[in-house]
Amino acid sequence: MINAIFEKVYKGSFKGFKKDIYNDIKNNNKRFIVTANPETFMIAKKDNDFLRLLLDKQTTIVADGIGIVKSGRKLGYNIEERIPGIDISLNLLKICNELKKDLYVFGSTEKVINLLRNVLNESYPHINLVGVSSGYVEDKDKVFKEIINLEPDIILVALGIPHQEKIIYRYLNKFHKGVFIGVGGSIDVLSGCKKRAPKLLIKLNLEWLYRIIKEPKRIKRFYQNNIKFMFSIKKEKEFEND
Ligand code: UDP
Numbered sequence: 194m195i196n197a198i199f200e201k202v203y204k205g206s207f208k209g210f211k212k213d214i215y216n217d218i219k220n221n222n223k224r225f226i227v228t229a230n231p232e233t234f235m236i237a238k239k240d241n242d243f244l245r246l247l248l249d250k251q252t253t254i255v256a257d258g259i260g261i262v263k264s265g266r267k268l269g270y271n272i273e274e275r276i277p278g279i280d281i282s283l284n285l286l287k288i289c290n291e292l293k294k295d296l297y298v299f300g301s302t303e304k305v306i307n308l309l310r311n312v313l314n315e316s317y318p319h320i321n322l323v324g325v326s327s328g329y330v331e332d333k334d335k336v337f338k339e340i341i342n343l344e345p346d347i348i349l350v351a352l353g354i355p356h357q358e359k360i361i362y363r364y365l366n367k368f369h370k371g372v373f374i375g376v377g378g379s380i381d382v383l384s385g386c387k388k389r390a391p392k393l394l395i396k397l398n399l400e401w402l403y404r405i406i407k408e409p410k411r412i413k414r415f416y417q418n419n420i421k422f423m424f425s426i427k428k429e430k431e432f433e434n435d
Pocket residue numbers: 300301302327328329351352353354376377378379380381
């Protein structure tokens with residue numbers, strides 16, 4: 194299972210990936226991006242529906258964190274570099290602005306969405322925001338069905354893993370175009386509600402540490418997923434060497 198997911202992880206540079214998504218948006222192609230972390234693998238281990246979604250040929254998986262890049266390399270997958278979800282989202286907003294395309298934002302709180310709306314007005318004036326919805330509505334499927342009718346070019350979904358990926362996947366076939374991505378807590382940074390790690394920490398691949406220090410409640414989730422993931426990689430490696 195681990196190898197099957199790694200097979201699918203995008204191996205090239207962020208520069209190349211940016212070109213791909215630019216062309217997708219320009220040419221009305223459909224793409225579903227999943228940003229992989231150890232938690233992504235650990236959920237897939239227990240949840241068959243999530244695994245199926247990851248392995249679907251319509252899904253593009255990128256290595257969000259350094260742990261995925263390094264573990265992948267250990268198993269023989271030459272992943273060039275990290276492609277963090279937050280940078281993809283920033284790039285999507287840039288392209289959306291440049292090409293004057295349509296955006297939909299689904300998820301997080303009303304407060305965060307309103308802050309994001311201000312950021313969009315100020316820094317991305319040519320984005321056509323066709324709709325927003327808080328992620329705390331009762332019927333999330335109803336929201337997604339409404340998004341289908343709006344035919345946006347970019348759809349950011351912040352409902353947390355795996356819910357955001359599952360709802361995107363559930364309706365993906367109903368869309369003719371659109372770049373879809375589950376952004377999770379990145380929406381807090383996009384909206385200016387939370388600060389991203391200082392550049393130096395990002396460069397040193399320590400962004401994860403900054404997030405834990407700022408939000409200590411993440412420690413348990415981080416620890417459990419990362420330790421389990423490390424063991425799985427070790428096991429896989431031993432299996433290969435046998
Ligand atoms: N969220 C939501 N509705 C829910 C549960 C979560 O809109 O029912 C949002 C929440 O506000 C946050 C995001 O989903 O913006 C989840 O972020 P988290 O920090 O868990 O994501 P991570 O980046 O760690 O994957």
